[in-house]
Amino acid sequence: MVSSPSSYLLIIVLLLLVLLTTSASIEENFIQCLSSYFSSNPKQFSTIIITRKNESFMSTLNSTAQNLRYLTPSMPKPEFIFTPLNESHVQAAVICSKKLDVHMRIRSGGHDYEGVSYVSEIETPFIIIDLAKLRTINVNITDNSAWVQAGATIGEVYYRISEKSAVHGFPGGICTSIGVGGHIAGGGFGAMVRKYGLAADNVLDAKLVDANGRLLDREAMGEIPFWAIRGGGSGNFGIILWWKIKLVPVPETVTVFTVTKTVEQGAEDIFLAWKDVASIDNDLFIRVIFQPVSAANKTGRTVSTSYNALFLGDASRLLKIMQHDFPKLGLTEKDCLKMSWIKSVLYLAGYPNDTNPDVLLQGKPIFKNYFKGKSDFFPFSTPPIQELFARLVEEDNPLIIWNPWAGGITYFPNSVTPFPYGFENLYLVEYLTLWHNASEDGSKHLDWIRKIYKYMTPYTNTQNLGRIAYVNYRDFDLGVNKKNAANFTEAAAWGLSYYQENFKKLVKIKNKMDPENVFRHEQSIPPDLSIMA
Ligand SMILES: Cc1cc2nc3c(=O)[nH]c(=O)nc-3n(C[C@H](O)[C@H](O)[C@H](O)COP(=O)(O)OP(=O)(O)OC[C@H]3O[C@@H](n4cnc5c(N)ncnc54)[C@H](O)[C@@H]3O)c2cc1C
Ligand SMILES: *[C@@H]1O[C@H](CO)[C@@H](O)[C@H](O)[C@H]1NC(C)=O
Ligand SMILES: *[C@@H]1O[C@H](CO)[C@@H](O)[C@H](O)[C@H]1NC(C)=O
Ligand SMILES: *[C@@H]1O[C@H](CO)[C@@H](O)[C@H](O)[C@H]1NC(C)=O
Ligand SMILES: *[C@@H]1O[C@H](CO)[C@@H](O)[C@H](O)[C@H]1NC(C)=O
Ligand SMILES: *[C@@H]1O[C@H](CO)[C@@H](O)[C@H](O)[C@H]1NC(C)=O
Ligand SMILES: *[C@@H]1O[C@H](CO)[C@@H](O)[C@H](O)[C@H]1NC(C)=O
Ligand SMILES: *[C@@H]1O[C@H](CO)[C@@H](O)[C@H](O)[C@H]1NC(C)=O
Ligand SMILES: *[C@@H]1O[C@H](CO)[C@@H](O)[C@H](O)[C@H]1NC(C)=O
Numbered sequence: 001m002v003s004s005p006s007s008y009l010l011i012i013v014l015l016l017l018v019l020l021t022t023s024a025s026i027e028e029n030f031i032q033c034l035s036s037y038f039s040s041n042p043k044q045f046s047t048i049i050i051t052r053k054n055e056s057f058m059s060t061l062n063s064t065a066q067n068l069r070y071l072t073p074s075m076p077k078p079e080f081i082f083t084p085l086n087e088s089h090v091q092a093a094v095i096c097s098k099k100l101d102v103h104m105r106i107r108s109g110g111h112d113y114e115g116v117s118y119v120s121e122i123e124t125p126f127i128i129i130d131l132a133k134l135r136t137i138n139v140n141i142t143d144n145s146a147w148v149q150a151g152a153t154i155g156e157v158y159y160r161i162s163e164k165s166a167v168h169g170f171p172g173g174i175c176t177s178i179g180v181g182g183h184i185a186g187g188g189f190g191a192m193v194r195k196y197g198l199a200a201d202n203v204l205d206a207k208l209v210d211a212n213g214r215l216l217d218r219e220a221m222g223e224i225p226f227w228a229i230r231g232g233g234s235g236n237f238g239i240i241l242w243w244k245i246k247l248v249p250v251p252e253t254v255t256v257f258t259v260t261k262t263v264e265q266g267a268e269d270i271f272l273a274w275k276d277v278a279s280i281d282n283d284l285f286i287r288v289i290f291q292p293v294s295a296a297n298k299t300g301r302t303v304s305t306s307y308n309a310l311f312l313g314d315a316s317r318l319l320k321i322m323q324h325d326f327p328k329l330g331l332t333e334k335d336c337l338k339m340s341w342i343k344s345v346l347y348l349a350g351y352p353n354d355t356n357p358d359v360l361l362q363g364k365p366i367f368k369n370y371f372k373g374k375s376d377f378f379p380f381s382t383p384p385i386q387e388l389f390a391r392l393v394e395e396d397n398p399l400i401i402w403n404p405w406a407g408g409i410t411y412f413p414n415s416v417t418p419f420p421y422g423f424e425n426l427y428l429v430e431y432l433t434l435w436h437n438a439s440e441d442g443s444k445h446l447d448w449i450r451k452i453y454k455y456m457t458p459y460t461n462t463q464n465l466g467r468i469a470y471v472n473y474r475d476f477d478l479g480v481n482k483k484n485a486a487n488f489t490e491a492a493a494w495g496l497s498y499y500q501e502n503f504k505k506l507v508k509i510k511n512k513m514d515p516e517n518v519f520r521h522e523q524s525i526p527p528d529l530s531i532m533a
Contacts, residue, residue, distance in 0.1 A: 033096035070115025109179020150181030155360035162342035185234035186472035205244035231417035278404035
């Protein structure tokens with residue numbers, strides 16, 4: 001019982017203390033902590049901490065944010081954005097946010113489908129550690145490798161490789177503005193996936209800041225964590241600062257083509273023939289893009305199917321393969337464009353054909369929009385194409401992209417990376433819907449994509465561990481982390497979709513590396529097996 005005057009005084013003093021400490025803002029406390037870590041003048045950090053009061057706050061926040069859905073005024077905003085200039089800044093940031101118990105989001109290229117790197121919908125206040133200024137790339141042709149910093153885009157990596165050699169490349173993503181930090185952590189695939197596997201399959205070493213602020217390379221972290229960070233999803237185990245990647249050989253001249261067929265030109269038959277092509281020559285990658293277009297008679301819409309390809313060889317060998325295995329497409333010599341590998345990178349990314357490759361050094365996307373994506377891995381069976389076409393013409397700007405995945409020597413056993421490879425998974429399919437009107441709430445588009453996803457259920461790969469999805473095409477519809485989940489399905493259904501049988505192993509590694517769950521987000525791997533009852 002509190003009764004004596006001295007107790008009241010004590011309470012008042014305590015209250016004042018609480019008021020005083022809370023009145024210092026999070027950024028002030030953070031700067032204070034950084035300054036004591038470096039024993040330096042707090043002023044030096046004022047240029048690399050951008051608060052809501054700074055004029056450049058919105059432009060910094062939206063600089064690399066790729067999904068406009070997550071930039072609307074109603075989305076939670078960070079207290080501040082910290083843009084480290086060196087490795088120790090990142091280490092100090094981890095130590096200080098832990099000490100101050102402030103939630104961190106990590107951003108490299110900002111291409112997360114659900115804005116996880118710049119919006120927290122589960123916890124406020126939060127801050128962003130933005131690695132945009134850490135984008136050094138050191139290519140070493142002598143030993144076929146490169147050290148690349150997390151904030152670099154994959155396009156910058158491709159450019160720096162091509163600057164040193166016309167016969168080296170790297171099997172990463174097709175979109176050139178994705179950041180290597182998030183991309184490789186989630187697997188990363190592109191037009192050479194059939195020949196060389198994922199970006200994560202071609203990682204030799206890494207440097208990561210762990211939950212205690214230590215900087216660890218492969219040797220220091222050990223082989224089990226090193227397995228987990230190559231495809232086990234991002235924002236789970238630490239902050240990746242560097243990847244050491246293995247370069248792969250590419251021919252001096254490659255061949256690309258895009259052949260488009262509408263429904264009226266026999267799109268369905270050709271598509272059915274294409275599905276067998278997924279297992280022909282590993283030098284050949286042909287993805288198929290479905291999208292609605294206006295009909296030739298101008299009074300309706302139809303669907304176009306574009307066969308967009310990279311061939312690691314010359315046109316005459318390509319034509320022979322196509323005539324033998326996929327004559328239905330009717331590829332001709334005229335369709336085949338010969339170019340250097342770096343030019344093919346620009347071609348597949350959608351740049352106009354006369355673009356100088358140095359555009360990649362800008363690290364900028366070609367477009368930004370509001371979007372929602374979902375993914376599936378398909379077995380050999382084929383869904384009713386007519387029905388998909390019918391659904392596509394009903395939506396404003398949808399896309400369905402079919403990526404061939406299987407390839408004889410491409411397969412790596414599950415133990416090589418946490419990525420759920422499987423022989424049954426013949427194509428990686430992506431469903432997308434885009435819009436540009438800021439006044440729309442998007443619900444119509446979300447409805448459309450959820451319906452098509454549901455419609456596809458019977459045709460997809462529903463193995464005993466559930467329908468598989470690609471972690472780099474993050475989808476909150478698969479579930480988000482919840483405290484006190486009722487059961488396993490509610491707690492972590494998304495984990496099985498992304499990692500299948502590897503999920504439980506990743507939970508154990510998370511428990512060892514980050515038991516306090518310093519690195520957390522809506523779909524981060526939980527450190528606790530007990531929620532998986
Ligand atoms: C337009 C577009 C095209 C795409 N094309 C392809 C493609 O061709 N192939 C493909 O495989 N994927 C593709 N993707 C998906 C892409 O691989 C993922 O979105 C990837 O996560 C992007 O990485 P990022 O660094 O740009 O993203 P960010 O948004 O910065 O980060 C993504 C996630 O990683 C975490 N993270 C970021 N940096 C680090 C770090 N340094 N250490 C630890 N965690 C980190 C973030 O917190 C977040 O959870 C595409 C995405 C978009 C939007
Ligand atoms: C943000 O504003 C503060 C206070 O006005 C200023 O000291 C600081 O230099 C600004 N930072 C940036 C990055 O503009
Ligand atoms: C991004 O920020 C800049 C500068 O504040 C602003 O002009 C632009 O409209 C912003 N874009 C979005 C999508 O918010
Ligand atoms: C990073 O910069 C700080 C100054 O802000 C400096 O004290 C520190 O030594 C630097 N660390 C490295 C690894 O360069
Ligand atoms: C490149 O790799 C070779 C062989 O491992 C090594 O001798 C050389 O020092 C490296 N060059 C650079 C610049 O790191
Ligand atoms: C125009 O073409 C579309 C797509 O092929 C078709 O659905 C529609 O019936 C056609 N309209 C007319 C008037 O021919
Ligand atoms: C580049 O595009 C233009 C216009 O579409 C076309 O005329 C030209 O042939 C193309 N060049 C190459 C090398 O494909
Ligand atoms: C944008 O969406 C709003 C709300 O749905 C609508 O009223 C408006 O007409 C749309 N604008 C355009 C250009 O389509
Ligand atoms: C898990 O819990 C949710 C919410 O209570 C419930 O809807 C669902 O049916 C449960 N699933 C299983 C497999 O028990």
